[in-house]
Amino acid sequence: MTRVLIADDEPLIRVGLRAVIDSEPDLEVVGEADDGAAVLPLVRTLAPHVVLMDIRMPLVDGIQATRQILTTVPDPPKIIVVTTFESDENVYAALRAGAQGFLLKRSRPAEIVQAVRVVASGESLLFPAAIRTLAGRFGGGAAPLGRPPGLPLGAANLTQREADVLRLMARGRSNTEIAGELHLGVQTVKTHVGNVLTKLGARDRTQAVIAAYESGFVS
Structure with a gap:
């Protein structure tokens, strides 16, 4: 329940x-x-x-x-x-x-x-279009609200696979959908997602996606 x-x-x-x-x-x-x-x-x-x-x-x-x-x-x-x-x-x-x-x-x-x-x-x-709009309107001036630690994204040292996973996360894909698009196992995707969150210092997927938009990694 x-x-x-x-x-x-x-x-x-x-x-x-x-x-x-x-x-x-x-x-x-x-x-x-x-x-x-x-x-x-x-x-x-x-x-x-x-x-x-x-x-x-x-x-x-x-x-x-x-x-x-x-x-x-x-x-x-x-x-x-x-x-x-x-x-x-x-x-x-x-x-x-x-x-x-x-x-x-x-x-x-x-x-x-x-x-x-x-x-x-x-x-x-996640609603990718809405988050993209919000990041575009408010991301540049959002410093007083506090930025999650570990950003900006350019210093995160993501592997190519982790970067691919983050791009799909930013499009609102679930772990199962990411696994299907990248031809990976769901557990492997979960591992990549965990690595992305750790490297970005993000609490969850939403903060990781916001970081991706704010940094220009995803546009």
Whole structure:
């Protein structure tokens, strides 16, 4: 059972997300927060696998709450940012802070359920076109938000195969899809992905892909 925490200051949004998630036999909402300030204590108490995190909340926003979780919780949950506008600079800041992906508030129920399952399985919820646009608009001026250690990409010393894997990651390919395109075993791809993350100093696939776009490695 995948345990989900919902953080949003709008009661109607929380009710709607709960109804969608609790309707699935393998998903369960274990708690709700109406502000980012309440998220960290609930994460420690309820141990959710996934947090659906609104960005704009009155006291502590979703970016701050994401950073708090990922820097203080030993085995942190996966975080999906829930937003109204995908081109928002705050979405990009949340992704750079460590969120595994984002969802629009107008997403269909099936898309919400799939997103939770994807990140719970260890994959990142990547939308290559959106991330490319965000990196183009906000990447150059994003230094105050903090850059993951180990960048820029030019100093990462990726092997040719690792570079191939990173390019496909940036196109939103899963490990299975990468394995098929490169004629490799899935476990071999997982090893390459792990090496890429280590060399980039990236926490996850999303941060690696952002690094690839910001550095110009992928355009």
